Structure formats: C-alpha cells, structure tokens
Amino acid sequence: MNAMTRPDHAAARTVIATPALAAHATPKPNLLSVEDAKALDVARMTDLFKAHLNPGQLHFMKLLGFHKVKVERAEGMYYIDQNGRKILDFFGGFGSLALGHNHPRILEARRKFQEEKRHEIAIAFMSQYAAALAHNIAACSPGDLDMVFLGSSGSEAMEAAVKVAERAAGPKRPKIVYAENSFHGKTKGVLSITDGQLYRGEFKLVGNTVRVPFGDIDAIENAFRSDPEIGTIVLETVQGGGGIIQAPAEFWQKLRKLCDQYGVLWVADEVQCGVGRTGRFYAFEHYGVVPDVTALAKSLGGGKTAMGAMIARRDVYMKAYGTPKTAMIHAAATFGGIGEACITSIEALNVLYDEGLIDNAAATGDYLLDRLNALQAKYPKIIKEVRGQGFMVGLEFQDFSQTLPMVLRPMVSLLDDKLKGSLSGFIGALLLRDYDVLVAFTEYNRNVIRLEPPLICQKEHVDRFVEALDSLLSRGITGIVKDFLKSQVG
Numbered sequence: 001m002n003a004m005t006r007p008d009h010a011a012a013r014t015v016i017a018t019p020a021l022a023a024h025a026t027p028k029p030n031l032l033s034v035e036d037a038k039a040l041d042v043a044r045m046t047d048l049f050k051a052h053l054n055p056g057q058l059h060f061m062k063l064l065g066f067h068k069v070k071v072e073r074a075e076g077m078y079y080i081d082q083n084g085r086k087i088l089d090f091f092g093g094f095g096s097l098a099l100g101h102n103h104p105r106i107l108e109a110r111r112k113f114q115e116e117k118r119h120e121i122a123i124a125f126m127s128q129y130a131a132a133l134a135h136n137i138a139a140c141s142p143g144d145l146d147m148v149f150l151g152s153s154g155s156e157a158m159e160a161a162v163k164v165a166e167r168a169a170g171p172k173r174p175k176i177v178y179a180e181n182s183f184h185g186k187t188k189g190v191l192s193i194t195d196g197q198l199y200r201g202e203f204k205l206v207g208n209t210v211r212v213p214f215g216d217i218d219a220i221e222n223a224f225r226s227d228p229e230i231g232t233i234v235l236e237t238v239q240g241g242g243g244i245i246q247a248p249a250e251f252w253q254k255l256r257k258l259c260d261q262y263g264v265l266w267v268a269d270e271v272q273c274g275v276g277r278t279g280r281f282y283a284f285e286h287y288g289v290v291p292d293v294t295a296l297a298k299s300l301g302g303g304k305t306a307m308g309a310m311i312a313r314r315d316v317y318m319k320a321y322g323t324p325k326t327a328m329i330h331a332a333a334t335f336g337g338i339g340e341a342c343i344t345s346i347e348a349l350n351v352l353y354d355e356g357l358i359d360n361a362a363a364t365g366d367y368l369l370d371r372l373n374a375l376q377a378k379y380p381k382i383i384k385e386v387r388g389q390g391f392m393v394g395l396e397f398q399d400f401s402q403t404l405p406m407v408l409r410p411m412v413s414l415l416d417d418k419l420k421g422s423l424s425g426f427i428g429a430l431l432l433r434d435y436d437v438l439v440a441f442t443e444y445n446r447n448v449i450r451l452e453p454p455l456i457c458q459k460e461h462v463d464r465f466v467e468a469l470d471s472l473l474s475r476g477i478t479g480i481v482k483d484f485l486k487s488q489v490g
C-alpha cells in the first residue's frame with residue numbers, strides 16, 4: 001500500500017499536490033482542483049471518504065458492494081460508472097429524480113442562466129426567480145395552499161411547516177401529533193417527530209409531541225379529544241422510510257373532518273411522495289382532501305439542485321407571519337430562493353407537465369405493480385407483499401431466518417446486524433453486481449426494498465427491472481444467500 005492509498009488521515013490530506021499559481025502572503029493550502037476531484041479513483045475516494053466524511057457509512061457500502069462504483073456520468077434512467085457500465089436507477093435518489101438524471105431542458109435552462117450572468121444571491125432585493133417559483137408551486141397546489149417558503153432541503157421545509165403550524169395554532173396549543181415509523185428529517189426540530197431510535201440517538205428532543213399508530217383514526221380522535229393542547233398533526237401521506245405504507249381514503253377524509261372539528265392543523269409531509277410520484281402532484285389529492293400545510297423537496301429540484309418548499313394555506317401563514325412585526329420570524333435563510341436553484345425548479349415543474357410525467361407515473365406505475373404482483377404469485381415463499389402507488393413501490397420479502405438451510409445459518413449470523421433476517425440487502429447487492437440495477441432500502445423495515453424510479457421510466461425499463469429480479473429470485477433463497485456470502489469473501 002503506498003502513501004496515495006493509505007487510509008489514515010494525514011495521507012488522505014496529502015493526496016495530490018496542486019502547484020501554487022502565484023506567491024501570496026496567505027499560502028494556499030493543499031487544495032484539490034475541480035479536475036482533481038473528477039479524476040479521483042475509487043481507492044483515493046475511499047481514503048478521503050474515511051478521512052473526512054463518514055467511515056462508518058463506508059462499512060455498509062462495502063457490505064452491499066456499492067463501494068466499488070465510481071459514477072462518472074448520469075443520464076435519464078442510468079448511472080454510468082468508471083468502466084462504462086450502465087446502471088438502471090430504480091432507487092431514484094429516494095424520490096429526488098422525477099425527471100431522471102440531467103434532463104436536457106434543465107441543463108439548458110441552467111446553461112442560459114449562467115451565460116446571462118444572472119444573480120444567485122441578492123438578499124436585499126426581491127427575487128423574480130423566487131416569486132415565479134412560488135407562483136408555480138401555488139399553481140400546482142389545490143385549495144388555498146398559496147403561501148410558499150423556500151429552503152434547501154426536506155428537513156428545512158418540514159421545520160418551516162411545523163413552525164408555521166405552531167404559530168398559527170397559538171401558544172396554548174403547542175403539542176404536535178406524529179405517527180409511528182415516521183420520517184420527517186434529521187434536523188433537531190423535526191427529529192422529535194421522526195420515529196426512529198437510530199436517528200434519535202440520545203439527543204434531547206422537543207417534548208411537546210404525541211405519538212399515534214399510522215392510519216389509526218380512533219387513536220387520533222382520542223388524542224384530540226383528551227388533550228386540548230394539541231394544535232398540529234404531522235403525517236407523511238405515504239410513509240417512505242416506514243416501508244411504503246399508505247392509509248385508505250376514508251382515513252384521510254375522517255382526518256380532515258376531525259382536524260376541522262377540533263381546530264387542529266394538518267401538516268402533510270410530501271417531501272418524498274410529492275411532485276407527481278404517486279400519479280397525482282400531491283399524494284393527498286388521491287383522497288379529495290387538502291391539508292393546511294404541506295412540504296415538498298427532493299424532485300422539486302429537478303434532479304439538479306437542492307430545493308425544499310413549505311406551502312401553507314394563506315390564512316394559516318398570515319396568522320403566523322402576516323404582519324411587519326412577525327414577517328421576519330421565519331423569513332428565508334441565506335440560500336432560500338437563490339437564483340439558479342429557483343429557475344431549475346421552475347423548469348422542472350414545467351417539464352413535469354409538458355412531458356405528462358404525472359400521468360406516466362400513474363400508468364407505468366400500474367404496469368410495474370402488475371408485473372411485480374405476477375412475480376409475487378410466482379415466488380410466494382420469497383416475496384411477501386407488493387404495495388404502493390405510481391412510482392412509489394415497496395417490495396416486502398419473507399423473513400427467511402427460519403427457512404434457511406441449517407448449514408448457512410451460522411454464516412449468516414456472522415454478518416452485520418443490518419443484514420440478519422433480511423433478504424433485501426442480499427437482493428439489492430446482487431441486483432447491482434449481476435444485473436446492473438440499483439434499488440433502495442427503507443429506514444425501518446429491513447425486509448423492504450423501495451422502488452422509486454424517475455417518472456420518465458417506460459415499460460421497457462420496467463421489463464428490464466422485472467426480468468433481472470425474476471432471474472435473481474429463480475436462484476431460490478439458498479442460492480441468493482450463498483451468492484451473497486461468496487461476494488463477501490471474494
């Protein structure tokens with residue numbers, strides 16, 4: 001091992017010496033250039049990742065074989081790696097890639113914006129780009145969901161959503177109801193309504209929360225009735241991290257009624273399921289109801305920028321921040337509504353409708369579900385359930401811990417905790433290794449694979465995905481586990 005690949009801190013910092021261009025009083029540190037960054041090979045990326053980003057995360061990438069891939073380019077439905085291998089993307093950045101990778105209209109809008117030397121940051125002035133994007137988001141939103149706060153992530157949008165609701169509910173009603181297995185982000189505020197022990201760690205959380213089972217209208221009614229301090233309820237319309245879990249239409253319709261009856265504000269987290277993913281712009285539109293506040297992020301950035309938005313009913317927003325005295329309480333952060341990010345999102349929303357991507361998510365999503373249901377009928381001992389809507393699909397596998405041959409059990413028990421009893425890790429790893437297909441996992445249910453392909457996905461991509469999965473499953477549970485174990489030693 002030479003100094004270039006040694007994994008220790010100091011070695012990683014001295015990977016490439018960039019020649020100084022001119023002598024200045026303040027010497028330039030040993031900085032990598034953009035071209036250096038593009039040229040890093042897998043070994044050097046690994047060193048830098050370990051030294052400066054997240055050594056523990058690398059451990060999981062290694063388990064799955066993802067650490068061998070260096071993505072060089074990405075286009076449409078595919079990543080292209082350092083060896084020219086085209087990887088079919090059914091992961092879709094956890095729902096961030098509605099338009100696919102590097103959509104030509106997004107690239108063109110950004111190129112033009114740059115060539116015209118448009119501004120990014122002009123906090124002192126109004127932004128024509130932020131104003132237009134807010135108009136577009138309001139135009140995509142039903143009812144009087146008209147007021148928009150722009151940020152840079154789903155967590156930031158959800159923080160804004162919880163804060164606007166808390167202020168509108170008033171100081172006597174600060175309590176927030178949230179659901180079991182929820183995921184709303186990892187920043188300190190929304191962590192308190194994200195139901196994962198792993199993410200909560202041992203942080204001191206905000207105390208004004210009430211947890212209910214997802215989709216349990218009686219539990220919600222009981223909570224509202226028994227605790228007059230409850231002013232807000234926050235729910236993902238489709239639980240992504242929970243394993244693609246939906247509640248029936250009647251649940252949402254009753255929820256709307258209960259919220260009106262008890263004066264509780266309903267915040268719908270659409271960060272993952274919004275922007276057309278389920279076959280409607282917002283997933284709650286399937287149920288004919290409108291929340292008081294909602295949030296978008298992920299695909300709102302067109303796959304090319306970081307954009308998050310909180311959208312509130314006008315009366316809710318005005319109650320919270322509607323006067324000159326209250327207007328700055330939660331006004332945009334430094335990067336909220338910056339130029340190129342806004343025009344990227346403006347173009348993304350236009351492309352979404354011009355190309356009929358919401359309708360494609362509905363129709364081709366149905367085709368995906370049909371084909372997966374047929375696969376479930378073929379392999380009932382491996383696939384337990386197929387569920388979801390549009391291009392937000394969960395594939396739950398059977399718990400194989402009792403059916404695995406005795407000889408393999410000790411070997412599996414040596415594996416990392418994350419993989420025990422779960423086929424999804426093995427299947428995800430082998431889909432990538434043997435079939436050039438990428439899928440995602442879920443935060444809380446280790447037996448579920450999450451499929452969130454770009455909304456440009458066509459039947460031919462679905463066919464390719466299903467045929468890969470069919471071929472892999474035809475190896476049987478024992479074959480899959482053996483092949484995975486071999487990949488760990490090989």
Ligand SMILES: Cc1ncc(COP(=O)(O)O)c(C=O)c1O
Nearest residue numbers: 153154155183184185269271272
């Ligand atoms: C439903 C939901 N809400 C909020 C978030 C947080 O978004 P971000 O990771 O952009 O902060 C996520 C991210 O996965 C999410 O799925």
